[in-house]
Every structure is written in structure tokens, then in C-alpha cells.
Amino acid sequence: MLFLSTLAALAAAAAAYQTCVVPHGGAGIDDTIALNQTIANCSSDSQILFQEGTTYNIGSPVTFRNLTNIEIAIRGNLALPTSIPYVQAFVNASAGQRLDWFTISGHNVTLTGNQNNPDGGYIDPFGEPWWIASQLTEPGGLALRPHFMGFSANNSEVAYLKIRKPIGWVFSMSGSNLHIHDVDIDASYDLNNPSLFPFNTDGYDVSGVNILMENNHIFNGDDCVAVNNGAHNVTIRNMICEGGHGASLSGTDNIANIHFDNITSRNSLYATRFKSSLNSTGNVYNVTWSNIYVLNATFPIFATSAYFDQNTNRGLTPGNFGAGTKATNITNFSWINVTGTINDMYPGDGSCITVPCWYSIPGITNTPGIPFQMLPGSAQGIQVKNVNLLPIDGKGAPNTFCNSTYFSDGTANLVFECTNGPYVATSS
Ligand SMILES: *[C@@H]1O[C@H](CO)[C@@H](O)[C@H](O)[C@H]1NC(C)=O
Ligand SMILES: *[C@@H]1O[C@H](CO)[C@@H](O)[C@H](O)[C@H]1NC(C)=O
Ligand SMILES: *[C@@H]1O[C@H](CO)[C@@H](O)[C@H](O)[C@H]1NC(C)=O
Ligand SMILES: *[C@@H]1O[C@H](CO)[C@@H](O)[C@H](O)[C@H]1NC(C)=O
Ligand SMILES: *[C@@H]1O[C@H](CO)[C@@H](O)[C@H](O)[C@H]1NC(C)=O
Ligand SMILES: *[C@@H]1O[C@H](CO)[C@@H](O)[C@H](O)[C@H]1NC(C)=O
Ligand SMILES: *[C@@H]1O[C@H](CO)[C@@H](O)[C@H](O)[C@H]1NC(C)=O
Ligand SMILES: *[C@@H]1O[C@H](CO)[C@@H](O)[C@H](O)[C@H]1NC(C)=O
Numbered sequence: 001m002l003f004l005s006t007l008a009a010l011a012a013a014a015a016a017y018q019t020c021v022v023p024h025g026g027a028g029i030d031d032t033i034a035l036n037q038t039i040a041n042c043s044s045d046s047q048i049l050f051q052e053g054t055t056y057n058i059g060s061p062v063t064f065r066n067l068t069n070i071e072i073a074i075r076g077n078l079a080l081p082t083s084i085p086y087v088q089a090f091v092n093a094s095a096g097q098r099l100d101w102f103t104i105s106g107h108n109v110t111l112t113g114n115q116n117n118p119d120g121g122y123i124d125p126f127g128e129p130w131w132i133a134s135q136l137t138e139p140g141g142l143a144l145r146p147h148f149m150g151f152s153a154n155n156s157e158v159a160y161l162k163i164r165k166p167i168g169w170v171f172s173m174s175g176s177n178l179h180i181h182d183v184d185i186d187a188s189y190d191l192n193n194p195s196l197f198p199f200n201t202d203g204y205d206v207s208g209v210n211i212l213m214e215n216n217h218i219f220n221g222d223d224c225v226a227v228n229n230g231a232h233n234v235t236i237r238n239m240i241c242e243g244g245h246g247a248s249l250s251g252t253d254n255i256a257n258i259h260f261d262n263i264t265s266r267n268s269l270y271a272t273r274f275k276s277s278l279n280s281t282g283n284v285y286n287v288t289w290s291n292i293y294v295l296n297a298t299f300p301i302f303a304t305s306a307y308f309d310q311n312t313n314r315g316l317t318p319g320n321f322g323a324g325t326k327a328t329n330i331t332n333f334s335w336i337n338v339t340g341t342i343n344d345m346y347p348g349d350g351s352c353i354t355v356p357c358w359y360s361i362p363g364i365t366n367t368p369g370i371p372f373q374m375l376p377g378s379a380q381g382i383q384v385k386n387v388n389l390l391p392i393d394g395k396g397a398p399n400t401f402c403n404s405t406y407f408s409d410g411t412a413n414l415v416f417e418c419t420n421g422p423y424v425a426t427s428s
């Protein structure tokens with residue numbers, strides 16, 4: 001009897017797993033209306049299937065909340081609305097005018113594209129017209145831009161998606177035990193005509209615990225990956241970051257044990273960076289960037305605790321801000337094996353729309369290279385080891401911008417003399 005009831009239970013459990021095919025209404029039909037019905041019946045133990053060979057119209061924001069044991073399988077493609085005012089109206093109507101076009105949360109959620117078909121698994125937000133419109137009317141990015149996706153889940157996976165021309169910020173990732181791999185984000189732009197620039201197209205903003213990101217490719221105009229407050233035990237490896245603002249630690253507090261490893265950085269403003277804003281009073285511990293292959297970065301290694309937005313506080317630097325100004329303390333940061341070329345020929349990128357530029361560093365003698373910009377005593381355990389960086393034109397030396405007062409425990413673990421000027425290797 002026990003045997004039979006166990007079999008019955010197993011059969012019931014097996015039967016409970018279902019595939020829910022998302023219906024497609026045809027040209028001009030907003031498929032999210034039918035999708036809503038599908039979600040209502042398929043929020044646990046289901047595969048939600050966007051069929052191969054179909055392009056769905058995701059004409060309204062989509063919310064998948066509290067999913068359990070779900071695979072969202074995007075075997076076909078998803079197209080967002082092409083009308084800018086139509087999308088802006090949704091953002092305008094949202095609380096605080098902050099809207100993720102896709103919101104996904106739950107436990108054991110697998111979000112996949114199409115691993116086997118190169119024509120499937122695309123999501124098209126049609127961002128390029130937004131970039132063009134901003135260039136003409138609102139430099140720095142149009143108002144009322146949606147974020148692409150907020151993904152907050154435990155024991156979950158995101159893989160094989162291809163995001164083509166996002167409007168702005170792509171993924172906000174949080175939760176625990178996440179594996180994000182083989183995702184392509186293409187906000188590519190013409191490096192030689194950066195007046196058309198994809199502002200704020202951050203690839204990933206990450207704030208969760210036990211996260212592994214690997215084999216992802218990002219070509220964009222802002223952080224490739226930005227690790228934010230609340231992130232613990234995050235590994236980001238085997239990635240290619242092009243054209244943007246690098247493998248970034250961007251936060252003020254409650255961040256520890258972050259490892260960026262084997263990152264290829266191509267034509268980026270920063271290859272690696274730490275950025276924090278003044279008067280923040282927190283701590284960031286244990287951050288390593290290792291095996292960084294730098295191809296043509298303006299700033300291969302960069303750390304600032306005095307970041308400011310280019311439209312506010314411009315020109316504030318360590319040295320001219322008010323007495324009593326505080327900064328995030330950073331402890332045990334390492335850069336190990338950083339090799340490649342510095343962009344000294346055409347430094348900077350199209351994100352510079354003010355004078356002075358947001359990334360200019362007052363007081364620096366020569367722009368490209370390795371700048372550190374911190375408050376006295378705010379850094380300890382900082383190590384820079386095995387660095388081999390040369391200007392891309394083969395002329396001169398890299399430049400450093402550094403002041404020994406930053407480091408409460410001295411500069412013995414830097415491989416260069418901590419000065420404002422040409423890079424001079426130290427013997428250690
Ligand atoms: C889908 O359902 C959500 C509520 O869960 C609602 O806010 C939204 O307007 C619906 N979308 C469509 C297109 O019906
Ligand atoms: C959802 O489930 C309810 C109750 O089982 C059923 O009546 C309805 O037809 C289902 N809707 C869809 C779209 O499957
Ligand atoms: C979330 O989903 C689980 C499992 O499907 C269910 O038991 C729970 O009631 C749901 N919670 C909410 C807030 O909807
Ligand atoms: C996670 O969900 C998948 C279905 O997407 C299911 O096959 C698997 O058993 C679930 N894992 C756990 C630990 O429940
Ligand atoms: C750190 O995260 C990884 C997943 O990326 C996990 O395998 C590992 O167990 C975590 N380590 C700790 C100490 O939690
Ligand atoms: C480094 O990452 C690249 C992908 O960018 C990958 O092809 C290569 O195998 C990785 N190297 C190691 C040692 O894992
Ligand atoms: C280096 O990057 C700059 C800025 O993105 C670009 O204009 C230039 O063409 C690149 N140089 C090479 C050699 O790729
Ligand atoms: C930062 O470090 C300074 C100097 O060691 C210390 O006085 C201050 O309390 C620290 N701030 C925080 C938020 O821990």
C-alpha cells in the first residue's frame with residue numbers, strides 16, 4: 001500500500017509539471033494580454049514557452065512574480081514597442097517613474113533564450129532611435145526611459161539571451177545563488193562616431209549573494225557589470241566587455257568578497273573601476289580584479305571615492321570639498337595581472353557632454369593610465385601586482401595619479417611609485 005501511494009504521489013508530481021505555450025496574436029496584437037492569462041495558471045512547476053519561430057509583441061510591461069520551479073524559455077523572439085512616446089507613457093505612469101519592462105521574481109527560476117538556434121532567443125527593445133533622439137534633443141539620454149529587466153530570485157539561472165539595442169539599463173540582478181551565463185548584450189555603437197552614444201546602458205547592476213556570472217559578452221555605453229551595495233560572494237569571470245565603463249564596483253557599503261577574473265576589455269573608457277560618492281560612510285571589503293586583458297582603455301585601473309554626476313557637483317575633487325567630508329573605506333582591494341594597452345590616442349568616449357568632462361581628473365598631469373582618487377586614510381590593504389600596460393601608440397609611459405595619504409597602511413603593495421606623473425615601477 002505504501003508502495004502504491006508513493007507511486008501515486010510521484011505520478012501526481014510528474015503530472016503537475018506542465019508546459020504553458022504563450023499564445024501569439026499576430027501582427028499588431030499585444031501578446032502580453034494573453035501572456036497575463038498564461039502566467040496566472042503557470043506560476044509554479046511549469047515551463048512558460050515562447051515558441052521558436054515566433055516573434056511576440058511585448059507591448060506592455062510584464063510582471064512575473066513569485067514564480068516557483070519555472071523555466072521561462074524564450075525560444076522565439078520578443079519585440080518591445082517601437083513608439084518612444086508609447087513606452088514613455090508607461091514609465092511616466094509608474095511609481096517614481098522607475099519601471100522595469102520585465103519584472104521577474106521567485107525561486108528556482110530558469111530564464112533561457114535559444115541555445116541551439118542562432119535566430120532565436122533575441123529580445124529587441126529598439127533602443128537605437130532613443131539614442132538618436134537624445135543626441136538631438138536631450139543629451140545624456142531621453143527622459144522616461146524604462147529599465148530592461150529586474151530579476152530577483154533565489155537558486156536561479158539566466159542564460160543564452162541576446163538583448164539587442166537596449167534603451168538604457170539592462171539587468172538589475174538580486175537574490176541568492178544565481179548563475180548568469182552566455183548572455184549577449186549588444187548596445188554597440190560606432191566608436192569613431194561616439195556623438196551617437198548609448199547612455200546608461202549598464203549591462204548588469206548586481207546586488208545579491210552567491211552569484212556567478214560567466215561567459216557573457218557586453219558591448220555598451222556604461223558599466224559592463226556594476227556590483228552594488230548588498231553584494232556578497234560574487235564571481236564574474238570569462239567575460240568580454242566592450243566600449244563601456246568596465247568591470248565596476250560601484251557602491252558605498254555592505255559589499256564583500258567580489259572577484260572579477262579573466263575579463264577582456266576592449267575599447268572601454270575604464271577596464272576596471274571602483275566608484276563611490278563623497279560623504280558616504282560605509283565599507284567595502286575584499287575585491288579582486290585578476291587576469292584583466294586590456295585592449296585600448298583610457299583608464300585600465302581606476303578607483304575614486306569622489307564620483308560625481310556630470311550635471312551636479314562638477315569639479316569637486318579631493319582637495320576642494322568641504323572640511324569633514326567623508327568617504328567609503330575600502331579594504332583589501334587587489335589588481336593582479338593587468339596587461340595590455342592604454343588609449344592615449346583618442347582618450348575618453350561619447351559619454352562626455354559637459355566641460356569639464358565628468359571623467360576628467362583635476363590636477364592630473366596626463367590623462368590616460370592608472371588614477372586613484374581617494375580621501376586620506378580611507379584605503380587599506382591595496383595591492384597592485386604584475387601590471388604591464390603600455391600606451392597604444394607605443395610612445396611614452398603610462399601615467400599614474402596617486403597620493404600616499406590615501407593608504408592608512410602605506411604603499412608597499414603597489415608596483416609603482418605613488419605619484420602624479422609617469423609610471424615608475426618600484427622594486428617590490
Ligand atoms: C497584466 O496584469 C497586470 C497585473 O498582474 C496588470 O497590471 C497589467 O496591466 C496586465 N497587462 C495587460 C496587457 O493586460
Ligand atoms: C486557467 O485555469 C482555470 C482553472 O483551472 C481555467 O478555467 C482557465 O481556463 C485557465 N486559463 C488558461 C488561459 O489556461
Ligand atoms: C508564492 O507561490 C507559492 C508556491 O506557488 C505559494 O504557496 C504562495 O502562496 C505564493 N505567495 C504569494 C504571496 O503569492
Ligand atoms: C527547479 O525547477 C525545475 C523546473 O524548471 C525542476 O525540474 C527542478 O526539479 C526544480 N528544482 C528543485 C530543487 O526544486
Ligand atoms: C559563493 O558563491 C558560489 C556561487 O557562485 C557558491 O558556490 C559558494 O558556495 C559561495 N561561497 C560561500 C562561502 O557561500
Ligand atoms: C577566459 O575567458 C575567455 C572568454 O572571454 C575564454 O575563452 C577563456 O577560455 C577563459 N580563460 C580561462 C583560463 O578560463
Ligand atoms: C581606441 O578606442 C577609441 C575610443 O573608443 C577609438 O576611437 C579608437 O579607434 C580605438 N583605437 C583602436 C586602435 O582600436
Ligand atoms: C573609515 O576609516 C577611518 C580611518 O581608519 C575611520 O576613522 C572611520 O571610522 C571609518 N569609517 C567607517 C564607516 O568605518
Ligand SMILES: *[C@@H]1O[C@H](CO)[C@@H](O)[C@H](O)[C@H]1NC(C)=O
Nearest residue numbers: 232255256257284285286332
Ligand atoms: C575578507 O577576506 C578575509 C580573508 O579571506 C576574510 O577573513 C574576511 O572575513 C573577509 N571580509 C568580509 C567582510 O567578508
Ligand SMILES: *[C@@H]1O[C@H](CO)[C@@H](O)[C@H](O)[C@H]1NC(C)=O
Nearest residue numbers: 278279321322323324325326
Ligand atoms: C560632506 O558633509 C560635510 C559635513 O556635513 C560637509 O561639510 C561637506 O561639505 C560635505 N561634502 C560634500 C562633498 O558634499
Ligand SMILES: *[C@@H]1O[C@H](CO)[C@@H](O)[C@H](O)[C@H]1NC(C)=O
Nearest residue numbers: 261288289290291336337386
Ligand atoms: C597571474 O599570472 C600568473 C602568470 O600567468 C599566474 O601564475 C597567476 O596564477 C596569476 N594570478 C592570479 C591571481 O590569477
Ligand SMILES: *[C@@H]1O[C@H](CO)[C@@H](O)[C@H](O)[C@H]1NC(C)=O
Nearest residue numbers: 318319376403404405406420
Ligand atoms: C596629497 O594629499 C594631501 C592631503 O589631502 C595633500 O595635502 C597633498 O598636497 C597631496 N599631495 C599631492 C602631491 O598632491
